Amino acid sequence: MSQPRPPRGTFITFEGIDGSGKSTQARLLADHLRGEGRDVVLTREPGGSAGAEEIRALVLQGDPDRWSAETEILLFTAARRDHLERTINPAIAAGKIVICDRFADSTRMYQGLSRGDLRTTVDQLHTLMIGREPDLTVLIDMDPATGLARAKSRQTAEERFEDFGTDLQAQMRAGFLGLAREFPDRFRTIDGDRAMDAVAADVTRTVSDHLASSG
Template sequence: MHGSFITFEGVEGAGKSTQIVVLADWLRDAGYTVMMTREPGGAPQAEQIRDLLVSGDTASWTDMGECLLMNAARTEHLARTIRPALKAGSIVLCDRFMDSTRAYQGGAGGIDMTALRQIERAVVGNTGPDLTFIFDLPVAAGLERAKTRGGDDRFEKKGRAYHERVRSAFLQIAAEEPDRCKVIQADQTQDKVTQDILAIIKAWLPVKGGGHHD
């Protein structure tokens, strides 16, 4: 049985990483095999590229340079991690994927979407997500959360206007692909966010016909 590919997207500080762990535990309890992964990263070669992307000055890379590095990492991630797991029947939960490239390097960075989609088609091919949660909250609140989380991510330093464009791009993606993309209001309590995700998953899994589920 071929697995299912679920991605988690959204602005900085939206709480994706927390909810991925909660959903993974719930799915495992329901009898599914689950693999959690992330982008950029998710394979040794891709993690090396991640280090280049998330550290340093905001001007370290051009938007096209970022896009190409992201897709280089994604190529390795798909080949070495995602596709083998899907082939084995796992549910793959990924923290960011192609929609982040569309939103950050496309919507916010201004890369021509036609060029971006051509690169995406070459890299992703038929291995697009089956379901995508897009976590939405006001940019100021997200950046404040990200700051309290610690770390030194160069994307978080790109300024509010940049992140407003990211948010708009994510909401546009959700509007264009409503069957795949489900918007989650991330400015609620963690428990309420979890409830919203589980309500969608419980309705979606039987349609996918995967595994045994109660």
């Protein structure tokens, strides 16, 4: 008698500029899916595992010029590898839905594009050390000035990238929209310049459609 197939895990990421509301939307989605009885792991990058959280403090705090873009790529890749090994891959293998606030697309933008022409380096390291893309990426699109104002109003210690200013956020927005065109099969872009509930409704519908189509 054949053994029953284990449930299929799903990897969903949220991307967007700082202050776009993606973290809130990731949390609301996780709450909604748990309410449906689904097994969900909500995590974040950089972070999501003990070692990666330590690296998070290194890259998100301090002076904007603390690290070069090249050093940041190595730090983020190291954090992502630990996160993948200890949190993401085990959860997916167990059939869970993993919802991650940022993943490799953020590194492609922040370090690979907006702070130098290093996209090829990011992709090479990603292929070598990570080797996984999300099943679905939800991009919360937001006006850069609005997003930066929201991000700065939080007044946390993790404002190193916000301190680069509006120009970086504008580059990031254009870059994320470019990624959505580059990877149309996994990206879904949602207008974040609306009420939180309206954005959440679109996110829920988008993810529900994906889960239904993927079986």
